[in-house]
Amino acid sequence: MLNSLNAREYTQRWKSGLFRTPLRIVVAVGxxxxxxxxxxxxxxxxxxxxxxxxxxxxxxxxxxxxxxLVVLVSPALYFLVFLRMQRDFAxxxxxxxxxxxxxxxxxxxxxxxxxxxxWNQWLxxxxxxxxQQACGKLLTELFADFNSPRLLSAIELCIKHKSPQxxxxxxxxxxxxxxxxxxxxDLKLMQQQVSVSPLTNxxxxxxxAISINDVTESVAKSSALARLAAKMESQSNRxxxxxxxxxxxxxxxxxxxxxxxxxxxxxxxxxxxxxxHFKRINDTYGHDxxxxxxxxxxEILHEQMRDSDILVRYGGEEFVALLTHADAxxxxxxxxxxxxxxxxxxxxxxxxxxxxxxxxxxxxxPEVPCSAEELLKEADRxxxxxxxxxxxxxxxxx
Amino acid sequence: xxxxxxDRDALRELANVGLSRAATQxxxxxxxxxxxxxxxxxxxxxxxxxxxxxxxxxxTVAAVWQSFSGQSEGTSMLMFPSExxxxxxxxxxxxxxxxxxxxxxxxxxxxxxxxxxxxIITSGMSVIADMLGQEVQMSLPGYMEGTLPxxxxxxxxDNAGLDMQAIIMFTHLKAVQREIEGRMVMxxxxxxxxxxxxxxxxxxxxx
Numbered sequence: 001m002l003n004s005l006n007a008r009e010y011t012q013r014w015k016s017g018l019f020r021t022p023l024r025i026v027v028a029v030g031x032x033x034x035x036x037x038x039x040x041x042x043x044x045x046x047x048x049x050x051x052x053x054x055x056x057x058x059x060x061x062x063x064x065x066x067x068x069l070v071v072l073v074s075p076a077l078y079f080l081v082f083l084r085m086q087r088d089f090a091x092x093x094x095x096x097x098x099x100x101x102x103x104x105x106x107x108x109x110x111x112x113x114x115x116x117x118x119w120n121q122w123l124x125x126x127x128x129x130x131x132q133q134a135c136g137k138l139l140t141e142l143f144a145d146f147n148s149p150r151l152l153s154a155i156e157l158c159i160k161h162k163s164p165q166x167x168x169x170x171x172x173x174x175x176x177x178x179x180x181x182x183x184x185x186d187l188k189l190m191q192q193q194v195s196v197s198p199l200t201n202x203x204x205x206x207x208x209a210i211s212i213n214d215v216t217e218s219v220a221k222s223s224a225l226a227r228l229a230a231k232m233e234s235q236s237n238r239x240x241x242x243x244x245x246x247x248x249x250x251x252x253x254x255x256x257x258x259x260x261x262x263x264x265x266x267x268x269x270x271x272x273x274x275x276x277h278f279k280r281i282n283d284t285y286g287h288d289x290x291x292x293x294x295x296x297x298x299e300i301l302h303e304q305m306r307d308s309d310i311l312v313r314y315g316g317e318e319f320v321a322l323l324t325h326a327d328a329x330x331x332x333x334x335x336x337x338x339x340x341x342x343x344x345x346x347x348x349x350x351x352x353x354x355x356x357x358x359x360x361x362x363x364x365x366p367e368v369p370c371s372a373e374e375l376l377k378e379a380d381r382x383x384x385x386x387x388x389x390x391x392x393x394x395x396x397x398x
Numbered sequence: 399x400x401x402x403x404x405d406r407d408a409l410r411e412l413a414n415v416g417l418s419r420a421a422t423q424x425x426x427x428x429x430x431x432x433x434x435x436x437x438x439x440x441x442x443x444x445x446x447x448x449x450x451x452x453x454x455x456x457x458t459v460a461a462v463w464q465s466f467s468g469q470s471e472g473t474s475m476l477m478f479p480s481e482x483x484x485x486x487x488x489x490x491x492x493x494x495x496x497x498x499x500x501x502x503x504x505x506x507x508x509x510x511x512x513x514x515x516x517x518i519i520t521s522g523m524s525v526i527a528d529m530l531g532q533e534v535q536m537s538l539p540g541y542m543e544g545t546l547p548x549x550x551x552x553x554x555x556d557n558a559g560l561d562m563q564a565i566i567m568f569t570h571l572k573a574v575q576r577e578i579e580g581r582m583v584m585x586x587x588x589x590x591x592x593x594x595x596x597x598x599x600x601x602x603x604x605x
Contacts, residue, residue: 150427157423161527163464163520163536168509170491171427193509195538 026080033076037068106176106212109199112159114139114152117207126190126214127178143177151175154196155208162206167194169215176212184220191219239313241291242298250312250320254372257324258364265366269331271321272379273301273338276356276391278317285350293355296347304338320376328363328396335359335394343392358386361396408598410439412525413567420521424514424573428490433572434518441591444562451566451581453477453546460484460507461542461549462515466523469532470593472562472586473553474523476515476569480543482578483511489574512541522567522582529594529601553585563591 044064049056056064100107101121109118119134129142140146150172154165167175169191178190193213200206237249245253261268275281275297282290294317301311305321312320323331339359346352360383364375378397386395413436421434442450453459458480465473478486487510516539527534542549567582 153423153426157517157520157524161520161524161536162468162533163516163523164538165520166513166516166539168513170506170509171513197538198535 025083029076029080033069033072037065037072040068041065106210106214108134108210108212109207110139110155110210111205111207112155114155116142123212127176139176145177147177148172148175151194151196151210154194155210158196158198158208159206162198162200164195164197167192167196169193169219175210180216184216185223187216187220190214191216242294242313244298244301244311244313244319247312247314250310250314250322251372253310254322254375257322258369258372258375261324261364261366262369266325267327267330267363267365268375269323269326269328269361269363270375270379271323271331271335271338272314272360272362272376272383273319273321274358274383274387275317276358276387281350281355289349292349293347296345297342297355297357300341300345300347301338304334304341320379326363327365328361331361331363332394332396335361335396339392339394356392358383358391359394360384360386361394363396404602405595405598406439406441408602409529409565410436410567412529413439413522416521416525417518417567417569419524420518421571423517423521427513427517428573430490430574433570435570436567437570438568440566440568442564442566444564444585447564447566447583447585448546448550450564451477451546451583453479453581455546457481457545458543459546459549460511461544462512462519462539463542463553464516464519464523464539465537466534467537468534470530470534470586470590472584472590474519474536475549475553475583475585476519476522476580477546477549477583478511478578478580482576483507486571486573486576486578487511489576508541512539515539515541518569518580519582522584526565526584526594529597530590531597532593561588562586563588565591565594 041064100118103120103122106123106126107118107120108116108123110116115136115138116134119129119131121131123134124130127142134142150167154167157163158165172192172194174189174192175194176190176192178192180188180190191214193215195211197209197211198206199209237245239246257268260266275293278290278293281293294313297317298311298313298319301319301321305311305323308324309326310322312322314320321334323334326334339357342355342357344352345355347355360379360381362375362378362382364370370378382395382397386393389395417434417436421432424432424434440450448455459477460480460483461475461477463473463475465471484507487507491506491510519539520536523534523536542552544552562585565584565586567584569580569582571578571580
């Protein structure tokens, strides 16, 4: 399409261009034609004819003159057209060479050895390597840390099989290691979307035309959005004050966790914890202190739990700790440790021993499976017993 | 056109060689062991392509296509059931997909599938071009998603008025412990297919 358009445009141009050839060239060519014709006719008339015995009438003489003129004018016209065509070609070539410089993408031409044949302005700007420095060099010489087997194979496929190749940012991130002037988030190198297309000259040699799209900004944007989404998700799952999970998360976590426990025959335990006389703390010291106590209490719980366990703020001053791979004995040990830590820690701004808690423990065993609701209800019942029996203690079933 | 078992077997063998090359490329790109085989090759008239592909006409298909020109003209298409291709990309790109939102995901899938399809089609077409003994110029790849009739309607608009035949290669791709059945369809003129099989005949006789 592009080629045929150029050809048509081009034919029109040289037709009209013939008449736009500078006058001095046309005059010069005219003078040359007539001088040559005059010299040849003189030669014929004064030198060659006297040597022969042929007599030429004026009529024949004028025909010879006309033929001679036509013979000489034709190449002259041809020469003028050729001149015009050559100028157009030169202009077109210059135009196309400049075209790559006007594009907002990187364009480079390389051969199979990775030797650079063209390097556009965009690349000059982004890499700081001038076209002069780049042309004739190998890509591996220009970028010491160049390491893209995919680009190598794409160039080979492109040149050998004349099939353009796409190199996506998703699977490759980049092909030329171009450092960013100002790093974006955690990106230090320009993220690129690249295409490699074959370009064959009239001698049948094929070069690979590589175009590079800088997609760093959109990659940075989408990863920022992803981070934001992750943060929002975590916020919707967590209690803002203590950082513990909320009830909504508890239920979405517990059901699949119990299924896994069934599959792998693993125990799971539940601690239900309540700060003793929390209302009194709130009433005596105010809500700010109450909040600080909740935060400090949750901190102690987090310290005593393992990475696979989760802590949930179940109600006002009530927490649930779910302990994976923990049978009743392990759960009791962890609960006792928590009780001891709470007793012996100064939870700011109160003194050591001012904050106490009660803990109810229930366990899910593979031999006696129960539902998630029953597990929590049992822990709640044990907590009630602990409260009833004087608080500041751990209570568990059999 | 009449094709005997021997012709089809020979083409299948060549296709297997071509696609194992693609599998090597993909393994390198995706850092995973990938195998590709061609269990079956068929040649059918254009009108019977939809039927011969043995795909559910209601299911969504992901297709990567590249048209080719030169002495032979036509289109090469690689199709996977959409669900399979999605799962494949998710498994391959992994965490970066999980991080991304729903909308991003589609962009990532398209981009990744286009590159994977590009590599596979190039390998498949190199086999055909070698057999034809001709140079074919390929276009940049495009991506489409839709039901099979939709996709074929779209592509036939581009190849309208030509007497076409289709070489269908059933492909079997094994990656990240998944197996995906794909189809590579090469639509080209009856003449080109004739040239291809004439050369195949000669090659077989030569052996």
